[in-house]
Amino acid sequence: MATRIPTFPAAQQAQIIRAHQRDVIHASSLREQTENILRAWLGTRWLARYDKEVELFVKLGYYSLTTGRAIQTLGEEYTDIWSHPSRARMPRVQAGLIVLPALHGYLLSRSGHLLPSRFEHLKTLTRFIFGSLEVLSEVNLAVFYLRGTYYDLVRRALRIPHISAVPEDSHTRPPSYSLLGVLIMIRLAHRLISFLRKRASKPSSSAISSRGKAPEEDEPHLDTRPVSSLLNLPDAESDPAIRAEDDELTVLDIASLSPEVRAGRTCTLCLEERTASCVTECGHVFDWSCIYGWGREKSECPLCRQSLDLTRLLPIYNL
Template sequence: AIVHNLQTLGEEYTGIIQVDSNYVMLPNKALQIFAILLEYGGEHVVDRILTRLQTEIDRSEEMLPEAKERLVRVLDGLKFIVPYVRGFHTSAFYICGGRYHISKRLTGINYILIRNWLKENHSIYGFRILGVVTLLQLLLSLIVKWFERSKKARVGNTAAVASTSQRSALQTEAASASGSSGSVSKSNKCALCMELAVDLSATQCGHLFCWVCILNWLDERQICPICREAIKKSRVIRLQNFS
């Protein structure tokens, strides 16, 4: 239909036709194809870009750790919000009208009504009610997800504090047991906190971390903090009777 500048079946049934941003001519084919690519692949591309940015920030050796943490937190927030953008845009369309697809808004493609048997204002009130209901549902879902995310972060922080306390106790015990030598083997140190590892765990790439440290890390990014190899939480092995 796009190649021959024809209406799609849905457009023909509803009596609408695509026009350019000036409501004068049909949009060119390249713009229509670009709009289709944005509609069906835009969200995935945005997610890949944000993930790529996170990886590059993690690999950067020039940035301060505080700046890295803030930027990663911002990117995590954007990745959290992106899936809701389409829903909010749809709600805005139901309430205010305009463009139904985000891709049409970005490319400037509009629709005009060419049917006479049902005017657009006949059904606008029903769509406004639908838009309000959709908006409330999205807001409720966003709030619930946000609270779950915050709760998970608090649990992670609490576990980290507990792990630090346990680590300090183990360090004291190890220092007492080692006597004059008093040094802790580097092989038993966590590569994240750089302290004596608590519940020593190994990734599939062979690096050692505290159990809590590596799981908290993998909650944010699915890569090894040392070699950047892709890893999953299910592949982390907790070492028993290891010294």
């Protein structure tokens, strides 16, 4: 009599979603602890400059120690699901599951800084590629909510589904998330229609040349330049830290100040003497580089927790 090989059921949508949420929580906790250590060693200024690299390092480390060893992540262990073993143990597949999701987010956040300003066409192409990947990810998420197989785009491309260690119960009906998939599809359809209408209403180049200048002033537009370039101040992610004596954005003679006065010019974020000082709407003074890096992550003052708007920061040259 032939021996029947046991099979495992496919993981349910709820199990996959909970596993993903738990992995995000554990990766965020690991990142927070890493940032606390690096902040104590290297300072807030360094951490604000390399926060995206720290996030990339943490994600690569977390999934290398789990997926890279062909074992469950903490989220998968929490919901008793596994990556399908037929392909999940292949080294190339493991490398793809580790590198591609983390690298996509990092390149998306750093694409504007990694390429020099003279490569404007390459920047435009890069933004188009990442924008297309974002749309494909949303389409994949909608398909997941409708069919419940591949939660992220990388697993769909590599054909790595999840299986469950929990036997199916024929007496219970698993929850359905199809409504979320329909809503995502409706949102994508609205974005597509808006894009097509915008392209149709945009005047052609020949019409612009025949009429002269296009009426740009009558059409609303979004200024995508960073605040640092508008205020002509250093960007925390691109410029190195400077000494207070070399700060061209302060009219004070720093060298002639007494040590007591200079001790009162400390930035409460990096605990160093302020350079390119600016004040928030709530009246607190920081380094431009420190408060700019903080404001990109949290829209609140680090001291009083009031709302922080980077476009409303006021430069101070004599304090």
